[in-house]
Each structure stands twice: as structure tokens, then as C-alpha cells.
Amino acid sequence: MTATTAPAPAEETVLSVSLRAVAVIAHRDLLRQVKRPGVLLSQGVQILFFVLVYAVGFDGMIGSVGGVPFSAYVFPGIVAIQVVSIGVASGQTYAWDREFGVLRELLVAPVPRICLPLGKVVAGAGMVTVQSALMLAFAPLMGLELTPVRYAAAVGCYALAATVFSVIGLCLATVIKQMQTLQATVQLAMFPMLFLSGSVFSAADAPVWLAAVMHLNPMTYAVDLARQTLLGGHGLLVWWADLAALGAILCGVLILLRTRSGK
Amino acid sequence: MEAAPAFEVADLVVRYGKVTAVAGVSVDSPPGRITALLGPNGAGKSSLLGVLSTASRPDAGRVRIFGHDVGAAPMAARRRLGLVFQERTLDKELSVERNLWFHARLFGMTRSDARSRIALLLGLFDLADRRRQPVEQLSGGLSRRLEIARALLHRPGLIILDEPTNGLDPSARSTVWTDLLRLRTELGVTVLYSTHYMDEAEYADEIVILQQGSVVRRGGPEELKDGLASSRILVSCADPADHGTAERQLRAAGFPTLSEAGGLAVHCAEPEARIAEVVRVLDVPGLTVSVRHPSLNDVYLAAAGQESASPR
Numbered sequence: 001m002t003a004t005t006a007p008a009p010a011e012e013t014v015l016s017v018s019l020r021a022v023a024v025i026a027h028r029d030l031l032r033q034v035k036r037p038g039v040l041l042s043q044g045v046q047i048l049f050f051v052l053v054y055a056v057g058f059d060g061m062i063g064s065v066g067g068v069p070f071s072a073y074v075f076p077g078i079v080a081i082q083v084v085s086i087g088v089a090s091g092q093t094y095a096w097d098r099e100f101g102v103l104r105e106l107l108v109a110p111v112p113r114i115c116l117p118l119g120k121v122v123a124g125a126g127m128v129t130v131q132s133a134l135m136l137a138f139a140p141l142m143g144l145e146l147t148p149v150r151y152a153a154a155v156g157c158y159a160l161a162a163t164v165f166s167v168i169g170l171c172l173a174t175v176i177k178q179m180q181t182l183q184a185t186v187q188l189a190m191f192p193m194l195f196l197s198g199s200v201f202s203a204a205d206a207p208v209w210l211a212a213v214m215h216l217n218p219m220t221y222a223v224d225l226a227r228q229t230l231l232g233g234h235g236l237l238v239w240w241a242d243l244a245a246l247g248a249i250l251c252g253v254l255i256l257l258r259t260r261s262g263k
Numbered sequence: 264m265e266a267a268p269a270f271e272v273a274d275l276v277v278r279y280g281k282v283t284a285v286a287g288v289s290v291d292s293p294p295g296r297i298t299a300l301l302g303p304n305g306a307g308k309s310s311l312l313g314v315l316s317t318a319s320r321p322d323a324g325r326v327r328i329f330g331h332d333v334g335a336a337p338m339a340a341r342r343r344l345g346l347v348f349q350e351r352t353l354d355k356e357l358s359v360e361r362n363l364w365f366h367a368r369l370f371g372m373t374r375s376d377a378r379s380r381i382a383l384l385l386g387l388f389d390l391a392d393r394r395r396q397p398v399e400q401l402s403g404g405l406s407r408r409l410e411i412a413r414a415l416l417h418r419p420g421l422i423i424l425d426e427p428t429n430g431l432d433p434s435a436r437s438t439v440w441t442d443l444l445r446l447r448t449e450l451g452v453t454v455l456y457s458t459h460y461m462d463e464a465e466y467a468d469e470i471v472i473l474q475q476g477s478v479v480r481r482g483g484p485e486e487l488k489d490g491l492a493s494s495r496i497l498v499s500c501a502d503p504a505d506h507g508t509a510e511r512q513l514r515a516a517g518f519p520t521l522s523e524a525g526g527l528a529v530h531c532a533e534p535e536a537r538i539a540e541v542v543r544v545l546d547v548p549g550l551t552v553s554v555r556h557p558s559l560n561d562v563y564l565a566a567a568g569q570e571s572a573s574p575r
Contacts, residue, residue, distance in 0.1 A: 102352055
């Protein structure tokens with residue numbers, strides 16, 4: 001056999017160790033996602049269903065919102081629904097890894113523990129961002145004028161939203177240990193979060209009490225930012241306020257994730 | 264040459280709420296030794312291994328791996344550790360080779376080192392022709408071998424195995440033990456494992472028996488058995504009715520006897536030297552006389568009996 005002594009490794013900084021670990025975990029998670037084409041297909045069917053119901057079906061009935069065709073108005077929200085639902089679900093892979101024992105092996109690797117969830121965020125948010133970029137390519141069919149700058153800015157908005165909601169999904173998975181409880185909680189939270197976010201109707205048109213509830217929903221800021229980016233004009237808040245709100249939420253959930261991850 | 268002990272546990276306490284799983288355990292091992300942890304379910308074996316593996320934190324006490332404190336320097340300790348958990352921790356969706364590759368990269372091995380080391384270990388553990396097979400297609404025994412290979416990939420000095428043969432058939436168990444014994448003889452790796460099987464404990468240089476979170480026996484297999492002083496000559500008659508006669512004859516000759524399943528037992532320090540005397544004094548038909556030395560099972564049961572009898 002061989003000697004037990006490892007060759008002297010080059011001195012690595014904590015940053016380089018962390019970056020390597022995040023890349024390894026992300027690579028592993030992406031590989032697993034690619035091995036499940038059925039999941040990707042079902043996600044494609046889901047977005048197609050939303051487009052058919054809201055952008056096509058309701059478009060004939062509602063016509064326009066503030067001079068914008070309803071299909072164009074609702075499209076940024078439909079993409080956001082996809083980004084948020086898949087983002088939160090990607091965070092739940094942490095719970096599956098825990099359920100199947102894989103997490104134990106990862107937690108005793110000589111890397112900072114925060115790298116494990118961060119690797120999952122990179123994989124989950126990265127995959128969702130690619131999907132949102134593909135979906136945005138169909139925006140002109142919904143009546144949206146898509147310039148390269150708007151396209152790039154919108155992809156950036158969805159990348160930020162995907163990151164925020166992947167981290168929220170991970171936080172839930174680290175806080176709720178029971179798989180069934182976690183799934184039930186996510187299911188319970190997801191429906192109001194997706195539809196009370198301004199994705200289909202604006203908080204400005206809602207009763208005061210419902211608008212207040214919508215302002216508590218982090219997804220509202222993601223939808224508002226994406227809609228302003230793609231349609232131009234004024235949103236619920238000015239764009240930088242949406243960006244600041246999403247940034248603040250991201251900082252908050254990252255701190256929670258760091259606390260839950262340990263050393 | 265390693266100066267520090269491979270592992271060093273001092274006054275370890277682990278609690279789960281109001282339950283104390285480990286109550287002041289102190290054990291250590293020099294490099295190259297094989298140590299077995301024995302004890303019933305709930306004795307604290309997995310809790311002790313959990314802290315040693317850096318997966319959980321102690322409530323009190325000190326734990327060092329090759330001199331690295333697992334609380335203060337967990338990453339340095341983890342680099343010297345190879346772990347095989349009680350439950351399967353392989354990624355079933357990925358191939359044999361991919362599982363090893365991601366482990367190697369997480370442990371900071373360079374790509375070229377990882378490639379050569381994976382090829383070497385796949386060959387050593389007879390897994391080379393399964394390198395592209397998904398783990399979910401492997402048998403329990405092969406999965407275990409892969410986990411042991413993975414634990415060795417980054418060249419640890421200490422390998423910890425929590426009930427490594429749990430759920431395996433006798434043939435797979437035997438193969439796993441052949442592999443594990445090679446670790447020390449060929450690699451000089453220190454091994455710490457927990458088991459419920461007494462025959463597996465015999466492989467160890469030192470056995471630590473835990474009961475209700477405390478060490479109740481510690482020593483080499485022979486040392487523990489010798490310490491029990493329960494070697495005996497077993498006497499049985501073809502007709503159980505003759506046991507009374509045999510007992511009277513033995514007592515008359517000065518041999519104290521005790522009843523044992525299937526006959527009588529004469530306890531003495533060197534039964535081989537005295538068996539001829541026993542045979543000479545017995546005059547009963549259909550006599551069978553044999554010698555029995557204490558087994559690890561006797562040691563284990565004696566430890567369990569002592570612990571349950573002692574006030575807590």
C-alpha cells in the first residue's frame with residue numbers, strides 16, 4: 001500500500017479553502033440536478049402553465065394595466081414566481097442531504113461549514129438564473145420591448161431574487177429538522193408568498209390591509225424591481241429601494257444561515 | 264514520527280438535555296493502535312465518536328486528534344481524520360468515482376493527486392471495474408468498502424468507524440475486516456471502531472467497554488480475559504442424574520464446584536494443569552471433561568453485571 005503521510009499541501013488561505021469548497025459543493029449539486037431531467041422538465045411545464053393561464057388566458061379578459069398589455073404586465077411576475085418557487089425548493093436539497101446521511105460526510109470536511117450551504121446557494125441560484133434568462137428570451141412574445149441592457153439588468157434582478165430565496169429555503173431547512181414538517185411549512189408559506197407579491201396584481205390596487213401584508217412579503221420587492229426593469233416607469237417603490245430591501249433581507253438570512261451552520 | 268497521541272479524550276461529558284450520554288470518559292491511543300469500543304445501545308459509544316469526529320461538540324472535557332483540539336482547531340483535526348459512519352453517507356445518485364472525487368477535492372487534494380490516489384484505492388478495494396457505476400447499484404458490502412476507501416483517500420492518520428459491519432452479511436463482514444486489518448499492517452493507520460460483535464472486538468489491541476456513559480473496563484483482549492479469573496473445567500455426564508454423584512466426588516477431593524448449563528464447573532487458575540486430577544477423582548459413566556477460558560463475551564457480561572449492580 002502507500003504511506004499515510006499526505007504530501008505537504010501548499011499553504012491555503014481561509015478564503016481559497018472556502019472558495020474551493022463552495023465550488024466543489026456547487027459542482028456536486030449541479031451534477032445531481034443534471035441527472036434529474038424529469039425535474040427540469042416539470043419546471044418547464046410549470047412555467048408554461050403560468051404563461052398560458054395568466055399571460056394568455058387573462059390577457060383577453062383584462063386587456064391592459066396602466067396602458068401596458070396585461071401579458072406584458074404579468075410576465076415579470078410569472079418569471080419571479082418560477083424563480084422564487086425553484087429557489088426555495090433548491091434550498092431544501094440541504095434537508096434531503098441530511099435525510100440521506102450525505103450531510104454528515106460534508107460536515108466533517110476540513111472547510112468552514114458555511115461553505116456547504118453557500119455551495120448549494122450557488123448551484124441552486126445559478127440554475128434558476130439560467131432558467132430565468134431563457135424565459136426572458138420569450139418576453140417579446142408577451143409584448144415586452146427587450147433591449148440588451150434591459151435583458152441583462154432583468155437577469156441580474158432574478159439572480160438576486162434567486163439568491164435571496166435559495167438562502168431563505170436553506171434557512172428553513174436548517175431550522176426545521178423534520179422533513180415532513182419542512183415540506184408542509186414551505187407548502188403553507190409558498191402559495192400566499194407567490195400570489196401576494198404583486199406578481200399578478202399590484203399592491204397599489206389592493207385594499208390597504210392587503211397592501212400592508214404584501215409589503216411584508218420579501219417577494220414583493222423582487223417582483224417590483226423586475227417589473228420596473230422590464231417595463232420602465234414607476235413601481236411600488238423606487239428601484240433602489242427595492243434593491244436595498246432585497247439586499248437587507250439577503251444580509252439578514254445570510255447571518256441566520258451563518259449562525260445555524262456552526263464552525 | 265508522530266509525537267502526539269492519535270487521539271486523546273480527557274474527562275469528556277456529552278449531554279442531551281437532561282440525559283448524560285458520556286459522563287467523564289478519558290481514553291487515548293498512540294499512533295498505529297487499533298481500539299475497539301464496546302457497550303450496549305445507549306452506552307455512549309456514538310456520542311463519544313460524534314465528538315471525536317468533530318460532528319458534535321462536548322459539554323465538558325478535552326478532545327485532541329494528533330494534538331489538535333477539536334473545539335479550537337476543528338479543521339486541522341478533520342484533516343487527520345477518516346470517518347466511516349454507522350449509516351450510509353455516500354451520494355447514491357453519483358458514481359463510485361465521483362463520490363471519491365468530491366471527497367478528495369473537499370479535503371484539498373490537488374487534481375493530479377486525487378486522480379492517482381482514487382485509482383490506487385479503487386484497485387486496493389477491488390472497485391476499479393465499478394468506478395462508473397452509480398452507488399445505488401452497489402451491494403451493502405461494496406458500499407461499505409467504498410466508504411472505507413473514501414475515508415482513506417486524504418491519507419488520514421486516524422480512521423474512526425461507527426459499527427462498520429452493521430447490517431452486513433457474514434461474508435461482507437469478513438471482507439471488511441480483512442480490509443481494516445490491512446490499514447494498520449500496511450498503512451500504519453490508527454483505528455478506532457465501535458461494535459456489538461465480540462468476535463470483531465478480538466481484532467483490537469485495546470478494548471474499551473462503556474456502560475451508561477462511563478468506562479467500566481479497558482485493556483487488551485487477553486488482559487481483560489485474564490483479569491476475569493473465570494477459567495474452568497467443565498464436567499458433564501451422559502445421564503444428568505449422575506451430576507450429583509460427580510459433584511460429591513469432586514467436593515470430597517477438594518474441588519469446589521458450581522452448577523453450569525449442562526453440568527458442573529470447577530473454577531481454577533490453570534485448568535489445563537489440573538484436568539487430569541479432576542478426571543482421576545471422577546467415577547461416573549459417560550463422562551465429558553473440557554476446559555473453558557473466559558471469552559470477551561464473559562468479560563462484557565461481567566462488566567455489564569458489575570455496572571448494573573453498582574449503585575448510581
